[in-house]
Each structure stands twice: as structure tokens, then as C-alpha cells.
Amino acid sequence: MADAVALEGRSAGLLRIRRPRHLTWALWIPGGVLILLVGACFIGPQIVHIPGPNVVNLSLPHVGLGTPGHLLGTDELGRDLLSRSLYGGQTSFEVGLASVAIGLAIGGLLGLVSGFMGGWVDSVIMRVLDILLAFPSLILALTVATYLGPSERNVIFAIAFFTVPSYARVARSGTLQFKEREFLLAGELSGAGRTHQIFRHVLPNIWGRLMTYGLLTIGVAMIVEASLSFLGLGIRPPQASWGAMIAEGKGYLTIAPQISLVPGAFLFVAITSLNMLGDGIRARYSGGEAW
Amino acid sequence: MRRFGLAKLSMAGAVVALVAGMVVASGGPAVAAKRAANKPKSGGNLSIGVEAAWTTFDPLQQNNFVSYDVDESLYGSLLQLGAGGKILPDLATSLKGSNGDKTWVITLRKGLKFQDGTPLNPAAVVFNLERVSNPANDCLCYSSVEDIKSVAATGKNSVTVQLSTPDSTFPSVLAGPPGMMVSPSAVQSEGASYAQHPVGAGPFKLGTVVPGNSATLVRWNGYWNKPQPYLSSVTFKVMTDATTRLSSLQSGVIQDDEDVSPTQLPSLQSNPQFKVTSLGGVGTLFVQFQTQAAPLNNVLAREAITYATNPGQINQALFNGKYTTGIESPWTPQSWGYPGKVPGYQTYNLAKAKALVRQLGGLSFTLTIRANDPIALSQAEALQSQWAQAGIHAQIAVLQNVALIQASNKGNYQAMLYRWAGGYDPDANVFVFFLSGSPTNASQLNDQTVDAYLFQERAATTQKARKKIFFELAKQLAKDAPRDYLSAADWWRVSVSTLHGVPNLANNYMQLAGAWMS
Numbered sequence: 001m002a003d004a005v006a007l008e009g010r011s012a013g014l015l016r017i018r019r020p021r022h023l024t025w026a027l028w029i030p031g032g033v034l035i036l037l038v039g040a041c042f043i044g045p046q047i048v049h050i051p052g053p054n055v056v057n058l059s060l061p062h063v064g065l066g067t068p069g070h071l072l073g074t075d076e077l078g079r080d081l082l083s084r085s086l087y088g089g090q091t092s093f094e095v096g097l098a099s100v101a102i103g104l105a106i107g108g109l110l111g112l113v114s115g116f117m118g119g120w121v122d123s124v125i126m127r128v129l130d131i132l133l134a135f136p137s138l139i140l141a142l143t144v145a146t147y148l149g150p151s152e153r154n155v156i157f158a159i160a161f162f163t164v165p166s167y168a169r170v171a172r173s174g175t176l177q178f179k180e181r182e183f184l185l186a187g188e189l190s191g192a193g194r195t196h197q198i199f200r201h202v203l204p205n206i207w208g209r210l211m212t213y214g215l216l217t218i219g220v221a222m223i224v225e226a227s228l229s230f231l232g233l234g235i236r237p238p239q240a241s242w243g244a245m246i247a248e249g250k251g252y253l254t255i256a257p258q259i260s261l262v263p264g265a266f267l268f269v270a271i272t273s274l275n276m277l278g279d280g281i282r283a284r285y286s287g288g289e290a291w
Numbered sequence: 292m293r294r295f296g297l298a299k300l301s302m303a304g305a306v307v308a309l310v311a312g313m314v315v316a317s318g319g320p321a322v323a324a325k326r327a328a329n330k331p332k333s334g335g336n337l338s339i340g341v342e343a344a345w346t347t348f349d350p351l352q353q354n355n356f357v358s359y360d361v362d363e364s365l366y367g368s369l370l371q372l373g374a375g376g377k378i379l380p381d382l383a384t385s386l387k388g389s390n391g392d393k394t395w396v397i398t399l400r401k402g403l404k405f406q407d408g409t410p411l412n413p414a415a416v417v418f419n420l421e422r423v424s425n426p427a428n429d430c431l432c433y434s435s436v437e438d439i440k441s442v443a444a445t446g447k448n449s450v451t452v453q454l455s456t457p458d459s460t461f462p463s464v465l466a467g468p469p470g471m472m473v474s475p476s477a478v479q480s481e482g483a484s485y486a487q488h489p490v491g492a493g494p495f496k497l498g499t500v501v502p503g504n505s506a507t508l509v510r511w512n513g514y515w516n517k518p519q520p521y522l523s524s525v526t527f528k529v530m531t532d533a534t535t536r537l538s539s540l541q542s543g544v545i546q547d548d549e550d551v552s553p554t555q556l557p558s559l560q561s562n563p564q565f566k567v568t569s570l571g572g573v574g575t576l577f578v579q580f581q582t583q584a585a586p587l588n589n590v591l592a593r594e595a596i597t598y599a600t601n602p603g604q605i606n607q608a609l610f611n612g613k614y615t616t617g618i619e620s621p622w623t624p625q626s627w628g629y630p631g632k633v634p635g636y637q638t639y640n641l642a643k644a645k646a647l648v649r650q651l652g653g654l655s656f657t658l659t660i661r662a663n664d665p666i667a668l669s670q671a672e673a674l675q676s677q678w679a680q681a682g683i684h685a686q687i688a689v690l691q692n693v694a695l696i697q698a699s700n701k702g703n704y705q706a707m708l709y710r711w712a713g714g715y716d717p718d719a720n721v722f723v724f725f726l727s728g729s730p731t732n733a734s735q736l737n738d739q740t741v742d743a744y745l746f747q748e749r750a751a752t753t754q755k756a757r758k759k760i761f762f763e764l765a766k767q768l769a770k771d772a773p774r775d776y777l778s779a780a781d782w783w784r785v786s787v788s789t790l791h792g793v794p795n796l797a798n799n800y801m802q803l804a805g806a807w808m809s
Contacts, residue, residue, distance in 0.1 A: 056676035058608035076609055076669050077676065150689070231663065237687045238672050250534045251665035254558040 026280035030273040037270055041089030051080040053087035054238045062256030075245075075259045076252050085266050088240035091152060092267070095225040095241070096218040098156045103163030104214050110164070111171025112198050112206075116179060126172070129165035137162045141224050145233040152235045155228055159221045170213050174206030209282075216278035219271040226267060242267040331521050331792060335808035338526045339801070340536035340545040343692040344503045345527075347486035350471040351423065351430045354696050354731075356712040359468075360549070360801040361527055364508050366471035366491030369397060369416070370462055371802065374794055376573075376715025378462045382411065382472060382492060382515075386465060392457040392752060397450040397465070405474035406496045406511055413444035418475040420452065423468070431700070432468045434722060434729035435460075438749075457750040459757070463716040494520035494804040504529055514804070521792070521807035531663045531692065540565070540785060546808075547786040549799065552666050553613035559785050566788045571625045573797045574713025574720065574780035575618055578658065578674065581702050582773050583735040592654050593772040595647035596706070597637035599681035602777045605673045609666070615779035620765035621711075621720040623779035625797050627754060628717025628761040635769040644681035655684040656705040659698065662689040667708055670777070674708075699733040709733070710780045712798040717761050718748060725768065734773035741767055 044050075051057075051069075057078030065073045072081040114125040132140065140162040148154035178184060179202070187197050226243025228234040235241050237248075242263040249259030345358040353362055371381035378386075385398045403411035423430045424439040438454045445451040454461070464470070477490035489497055492515070495508035507526045514520060528545055530536040536548045537555050551559070551567070559565050578596070580587040587593055602616045615623060619636035622629040637643075648654050658674065660667045671687045678685050685706070690698055698704050713720055722745050723729050727737045744764040751757045768774075782799040792805040 054676070056673065058604045058673060058676075061608040077673055078608065237668060238675060248665050248668055250532065251552060251669065252554055253534055254537075255554050 026276060027284060030276035030280065033269060033273045034277060037089065037266070037273070038093060041086045041093060044086050045083065050083040050086070053079065053084045053240050055079060055083075062252060062259060064256075065258055065262075072262050073256075073258045075249065076256065081245075081258065081262045084240040084245060085242070085263050088242045088245050088263055089266055089270070091235060091239060091241035092222045092225060092243070092270070095152060095156055095159065096222040099159035099163065099221045099225075100214045100218050102156065102160035103217070104167050104210060106160070107164040107167025108171045108203075108210055111168035111173075112175050112202060114168065115172035115175030116194065116198050116202060122172075125168070129168050132162070133165040133169075135162075138224060138227060141228060142231070142233060145228050150233050150236050152239070152241075155225055155234050158228065159224050162224075163217055163221065166217070167210065167213070170210060171206060174209055175202050178202050178205050212278055212282045215274060215281065219274035219278075222267065222271060222274075242270075329791075331518075331805070331807040332809060333518065333521045333807070334523050335521070336524045336526065337522050337547065337790065337803070337806065337808065338528055338545040339547040339549055340530045340539055341527050342529075342531055342533070342536070342550050344529045345506070346693055346696070348489035348497065348506075349486040350468040350473065351428060351432075352486070353468045353471075354431050354700070355692075356799055357527070357549075359712075360803075361506060361508070362468070362471055362489075362491075363493065363800065364495040364525060364803050365489050365493045365497060366473065367493035367804070368466055369470035369472065370466040372463075372466045372715065372796060372798075372800065374796065376797075378466055381466075382470075383465070386462050388459075388461065392459045392461065392750070393454045395452045395454070395461050396445070397452065399448045399450070400515060401448055403492055403515055404513055405472075405477070405490055405492050406513065407474050407477055407490045408513075409474055409476045411472055411474075411492050413446070413448065413450045415472060415475050416450045417442045417444055418478075419472050420450075420469065422473070422478070429730070430468075431730055432464075432723070434726050434731065435464050435467070436469050456746060457752075459752055460716050460718040460722075460749055463714065463719060467714075467719070495522075495525055498524065516804060519804045521805070522803065525803055525806075531661075533664075533666060537785075540787075546790055547784070547793075549784055549801065551783040551785045553610045553781075553783065554666075556613075556783060564788060565785050566790070568784045568786075568795055570782040570784060570795055570799055571797045572615065572623055572713060572779040572781040573626045573715055574711040575621060575623060575774075576614070576708075576710045576777045576780050577618075578775040578777065579699070579707050579709050579734050580773055580775070581705055581707075581733075581735060582771070583702065583737070584705065586654060586656055587705055589651065590770075590772055591647050591651055592656075593775075594637050595644045595651065595654060595681065596678060596683060597772055597775040598640045598647065599644035599678045599683055600674060600775050600777070601639045601677055603639075604677070605670060606778055609669055609673065614777075614781050616777070618776040618779055620761075620768065620776070621724070621774075622717055622761070622765075623713070625779070626713070626715070626717050626720070628720075628758060630758075630762040630765045633762075633765045633769050635766055637769070637772060637775075641681055644683070648682040653682065653684075655686075657686045657688050659688045659690055659695065659704045659707045661695050661708070662691050671708055700731055702733065702735045707733070712782075712800070713780055714798060717757070718745075721745060721761075721764065721768075722749070725773070736771055736773045738767065738771055741771065 060074055060078040061076050063070055063074045067073055070080050074080055110125050114122045141158045144158035144161050145154060184201055187201055225234055229241050229243035230247040234244055245263035246260045252259050341357045343355055343357050345361050346352055346354055350362050368381050369383040371379045373379040382400055382403060383397050384400050387396045405411055420442040422428055423432055424436040438456045438458055439452060440455045441453045443451050472492055474490035478485050481488050494514045496511045498507040498509040500506045505526055505528045507524055509524045510520050533552050539545045540548045560567050580593045582588055606612055606614045606616045619633040620630050658671055660671045675685045699707055723731045725736050725741050726732060726745050727742050744760055748757045748760040751760060789809045792807050794802050
């Protein structure tokens with residue numbers, strides 16, 4: 001299979017490899033769940049009539065699941081938990097996707113340049129990123145979030161910041177793998193510039209593994225957002241996110257566990273689906289190569 | 292024979308009756324066993340879950356009730372606060388006022404020593420009182436001792452304090468941080484690092500400390516009140532989150548949770564393993580305003596916020612109505628200074644709030660709360676929603692507890708959700724908080740009328756006269772509106788049922804000299 005990949009390697013687009021059909025379920029089940037979840041979070045509140053996520057009703061605090069008008073109950077301030085979970089999901093997905101996009105763009109670019117150029121450029125970029133990698137990721141995100149202050153935008157930056165080195169590593173290893181391949185040699189002989197080689201020939205071939213890694217780290221980013229919100233450094237209240245909701249329900253676990261459990265269940269399903277999807281894609285498209 | 296027999300029987304009966312009588316008189320075997328069970332036992336290690344870290348171990352910078360708990364165990368105090376606010380002897384056996392409460396004579400207990408072996412004598416007391424009343428030492432308690440004009444050792448065991456103004460609250464002052472005696476030789480030898488190596492004359496001495504995490508105090512065998520202390524050690528474990536404290540108590544990591552939320556009570560009250568103590572409260576929970584910085588330097592803005600606050604509704608929704616609401620002054624119904632309804636206070640009135648906001652052309656500010664405190668966050672969000680109904684826009688910001696207290700004392704905030712554990716003497720809830728220029732005047736209120744009332748109440752000698760002044764002070768404070776009162780700072784403490792001998796104080800201060808485990 002490795003030989004097939006090498007022979008079919010081409011200068012634009014992903015490698016064509018034989019797809020093992022028995023893995024299809026591993027893509028469709030988590031993919032379907034994710035589509036449903038993202039659709040529910042972003043489109044659901046537009047088509048189904050539910051109270052606003054921040055509408056406080058102090059006369060109806062922490063009612064249980066199945067209460068008329070509040071399918072998933074309410075929190076300690078009488079806010080609808082279904083509504084807050086859906087809007088909170090928007091925040092969590094936004095943070096996950098945006099931080100991964102930023103981390104992937106910067107880290108991917110650094111890794112491509114580093115791997116392709118080699119020499120002192122590679123050494124400088126990689127040593128700087130090694131220093132960042134040496135810090136525990138949550139501590140790094142905490143430091144950045146504390147410095148920038150709590151807001152959704154700052155949480156995105158904080159998470160993106162700590163994901164840059166790992167994307168750079170993935171991009172660099174992929175670049176090194178393709179650097180000596182025939183099609184790049186052919187491009188070089190035909191006078192293609194470095195920028196052209198990197199973006200037209202190398203990037204398309206490592207794009208798949210970067211995307212897969214990105215998919216897996218969306219889940220990580222969502223968990224980090226939850227952790228930051230749990231520690232009071234995430235989004236600003238009363239904006240909802242799953243992490244912030246879990247944290248806020250902590251004080252009422254003994255009398256109204258649903259305040260934490262409902263967003264916890266949403267987060268669990270989202271993270272599990274993202275991880276399964278990432279694993280599925282890797283297994284399906286890696287074609288037996290080590291990613 | 293018969294007579295003898297009868298006599299013998301009578302005698303035997305009398306002996307049985309006498310023994311039975313003695314047994315009954317002594318309460319019987321059950322009571323005897325109970326008495327034995329109630330007799331304090333030495334030994335045992337107590338771990339207490341506390342909601343915040345102490346800033347230092349030096350009474351100079353004592354700024355929260357957790358610091359008081361730790362310092363009280365390390366230092367003791369000249370006088371001690373007893374249940375109901377009664378002032379009791381401790382390191383001092385008596386304190387006598389004369390000259391219209393301007394001259395006070397402290398009589399020290401004989402033979403006292405500090406934990407470093409140096410004597411706690413009148414010279415040490417003079418050193419301490421001069422230390423706290425010297426503005427250069429920057430004591431957070433300075434406002435309460437700035438009236439000290441001179442201190443002199445006037446006998447083998449007596450110290451005379453001259454005040455510049457009459458002060459009937461001086462006994463309460465000596466039952467707080469200024470009465471905690473530090474070892475002069477330790478202060479001199481340790482210098483700036485004294486706060487990390489405290490030496491007092493209390494029941495426990497400092498053992499191991501993990502900064503911001505835990506402090507273990509170990510029994511000091513030289514304590515004056517033998518056989519106290521009974522416990523071998525006390526560990527204060529910082530657990531800012533109420534849920535963590537509760538689960539730590541249930542799993543046996545700690546034996547006492549110093550601050551339990553009313554929402555957690557149902558799971559504990561039915562469990563015989565635990566003892567729930569409702570302490571009440573002499574302090575208050577409030578939103579304090581920075582009165583010298585825009586936008587809340589405008590009294591109309593502060594009034595609008597207070598009018599828009601409905602404390603009863605928040606209490607009902609979040610705490611099942613467990614807290615005492617209807618508070619309109621710095622005092623609660625448990626304090627003898629409590630004035631009840633205060634004329635001029637901005638009791639909830641949404642229409643008035645809306646009108647004021649219209650007059651102001653809108654109102655936006657930041658409300659700062661303690662981090663990692665879901666209950667405070669819920670309260671802040673509830674306030675945010677109530678204020679929004681009046682057109683007031685509040686943003687919520689969080690700060691770690693120590694940073695929150697520092698921001699409060701320095702006035703680096705706009706509005707802040709704050710709690711004061713309270714003092715039994717009503718003066719403790721106002722003097723240092725509203726006197727112009729006081730280091731703990733967090734609202735930075737600067738009102739000469741308030742200052743005048745504060746000095747008058749200290750000078751008044753009868754409770755009746757002082758209560759009258761407190762009422763006038765409450766009315767003046769209502770005009771200034773430096774605070775929006777939410778409730779009394781009521782406390783619930785939960786410990787394992789085997790912990791005994793801790794006095795129940797309404798300000799939740801812990802005195803551990805007499806604590807023991809069965």
C-alpha cells in the first residue's frame with residue numbers, strides 16, 4: 001500500500017488510495033451525530049420556539065427534566081437548559097473550530113516552511129516551538145487567557161496559541177516525507193519556486209493528515225474551553241458555553257444535578273463523535289501509512 | 292432472732308437504698324457514661340476546609356475571617372470573643388476603662404510566655420500596641436487603633452493605654468487583630484520575613500505550610516490554659532469551591548467545612564455522621580460601589596442600582612429563602628445595632644430605578660466577583676438580569692479571592708459583590724469601612740457627617756445612646772448609598788459529629804483551643 005501511495009502521489013489533490021469499505025460505519029455514525037448536533041445548535045433555535053438562553057425567570061429555578069415549556073429543565077436562575085445548551089454548543093463549536101483554524105493555519109505554515117527549507121530555518125522554528133511544547137498545554141492556555149482577560153475571542157486565541165506547535169510538528173513531518181519524492185524533484189528541475197512547490201505540491205499531499213489531526217483537536221479545544229470556563233477564565237457570563245454551564249451547576253449538584261449534567265451530556269456526545277470521526281478518517285484515508 | 296433478722300434486713304435495705312440513691316443522684320450508669328464521653332480527650336488531627344487562603348500570618352495584614360481562624364490559633368488574643376458577642380478574658384485577665392473611656396488598664400495573666408520562650412510581659416504588650424498603631428506599619432486595623440495616644444507598662448502585669456478620644460469599643464478592638472500578641476524578639480530577628488515565621492502565645496504553633504494550599508498548626512505544650520489544646524494538630528486546607536469542600540467532608544479528607552451553602556444542607560441534615568450548625572450572621576452580603584470613580588461616583592447611579600435590586604427574589608430562587616433579607620444597613624437582626632427599616636434606603640422599586648436610569652441617560656458598569664465561586668456567579672447573574680429590567684447594563688468580571696480583597700481595599704473596581712463576616716459590636720461593621728481615609732474604606736466614602744457619627748458612637752457610653760447614633764448613621768449611609776445590601780451573611784458550618792468544643796460564633800470565627808475529637 002505504501003508503494004501504491006508513492007506511485008500515485010501527484011502534485012495536486014489528495015492521494016488516491018483504496019478505501020476499506022468496512023470502516024464506513026465508523027465515519028457515518030459519528031459524522032451523522034455531529035451533523036445533527038451542529039444543526040441543532042446553530043439552526044435549532046431559529047426554527048423551534050424556545051426561550052432565549054439568558055432569559056432569567058427567578059420564579060422557576062431548577063425545575064426538572066420534562067417540565068412543560070422546559071424540556072431539559074431550568075438552571076438555578078430559571079433559564080431554559082435546552083436553550084442554553086444549544087446556544088452554549090454554538091460557543092463551544094465556534095471556539096473549537098476557530099481555534100483549530102488559527103492554530104492549523106499558523107502551525108501548518110510554520111511546519112511546511114520548516115520542513116521544506118531545512119537548515120537553520122528549520123532549527124530556529126522547531127526550537128522555538130519545542131519551548132512552547134514543553135509547557136503543559138492547559139497552563140499555557142491559562143496564562144494567555146489570564147493575560148488577555150475572559151472573552152470568547154481571547155479564549156480562541158489562547159487555545160490556538162498552544163495548538164500551533166503540534167500542527168507545526170505534523171506539517172513538518174509530512175513535508176519531510178514528501179520532500180524527496182519524484183514529483184517535487186521534477187518540479188524543482190522544471191524551475192518551480194519554493195512557494196509554488198510548498199503550496200502546490202506539498203500542501204495538498206499533507207492536507208489530509210492535517211485535517212484529521214485538526215478534527216481530533218477540535219474536541220481537545222472544546223475541552224480546554226470548558227476547563228477555562230470552569231476556572232472563570234473562559235467566556236463572560238451570562239453567555240453560555242458547555243464548560244461554563246457545567247461550572248455554574250457545580251454549586252447545585254446536590255439539589256439540581258441537571259444543571260451540570262445536561263451540558264455535560266452534550267459535551268460528551270460532541271467530543272466522542274469528534275474523536276470517533278477523526279479516528280475513522282485516519283483509518284480510512286491514511287492508507288496504512290503512519291500519520 | 293426475728294428482731295435481729297428484721298434489723299439485718301432493715302440495715303441491708305438501708306444500704307441498698309443508699310447505694311441506689313447515690314446511683315440515682317449521680318444520674319445512673321448511662322449519665323456517668325455520657326459524662327465520660329463528654330470529657331475532652333487529648334489527641335487527634337483536625338482538618339478544616341476553608342474557602343480562601345490567608346494572606347500572611349501577621350495580624351497586621353489580617354484581612355479575612357480565615358486569617359482570623361489561623362491567627363487566633365497561633366496567637367490567642369488579649370481578650371476573646373465569646374458566644375453572643377460577650378468579651379471574655381484570654382491573655383489578659385481584665386480590662387478596665389476610666390476617664391470617660393479614654394484610659395484603659397490591661398491586666399495580663401501571670402507567667403505568660405511566647406512560643407519562642409520569651410516572656411509575654413507588659414513590655415511585649417506595649418511593643419505590640421505601638422506596632423499596630425504606628426501608621427508606618429500599615430496595619431489594616433489602623434483605623435480601629437489610631438486613637439491610641441500612648442501605651443505604657445504601669446506595673447508588673449499591667450499596661451495603661453491612653454486614647455485621644457473616648458472609645459467604648461476598645462474591649463472589642465482588643466478581642467480582634469490588635470489584641471493578637473506577636474513575639475517582639477521574633478519580629479526583630481525575622482524582620483520582613485516575620486509573616487512567614489510567626490511566633491505567638493496561642494494554643495498552636497506553626498508547623499508546615501504549603502502557600503495558598505494548606506497550613507498545619509501543631510499543639511504547643513506551653514499554652515497557658517492547660518490541658519488545652521486537646522488536638523495534636525489542626526490543618527487548614529484551602530478549598531475555594533463549596534462542592535469540593537462538601538465532597539471532601541463526605542469522603543473524610545476534612546472533618547469540618549467552615550462555609551456550607553444552604554443549597555447543600557438537605558444532603559447533610561439527615562446524616563447522623565455530620566453535625567450542621569446554623570450560626571446566623573452579624574455581617575452582611577452586599578454590592579459595594581466605588582464612590583469616587585465614574586460612573587458610580589454619581590449617587591443617582593448608585594441609587595438606581597439599589598432600587599433595581601430585589602434581594603428577596605434572589606434569596607428565594609437561589610437559596611430557598613434561607614438567608615435573612617430585608618437588610619438596609621450594615622447590621623443584621625442578630626446585632627443590637629440593627630435599626631430595622633431605614634428611612635431613605637432604596638428599597639426595591641423598579642419604576643424609580645427606571646426613572647433614574649432615564650435621567651442618567653443609561654448606566655453601564657462592571658461587577659467584580661470572586662473566581663471559582665458558582666454561587667457568587669449565580670447571584671451576580673441574577674443581579675445582572677434584575678438590573679437589566681431597569682435598563683442598567685452590568686458586565687461580570689472575576690478575581691481570585693486575595694486579588695479581590697486587595698482590589699477592594701485599593702478601590703480598583705466599580706462595583707463588587709462582597710461579604711463581611713461581621714462583628715458583634717456594631718462598630719466593627721462600620722468604623723473601619725466608612726471612616727474617610729481608612730485603609731479598608733473600600734467604597735472610598737468621604738462624608739464628614741458619617742465620620743462625625745462614627746466618632747460619636749465610639750464616645751457614647753451606653754448601648755442605648757450608641758444605638759440611637761447607629762440609626763442616624765444608617766440614615767446618612769442610605770443617603771450616600773455606598774452599598775446595595777442583599778442579605779445577612781448567615782453561616783452554616785458542618786463538621787463530623789465527633790468534633791466538640793468549638794464555640795458557635797455568628798461571625799463564623801473559629802476558636803480551637805478547646806476543640807477535641809471523640
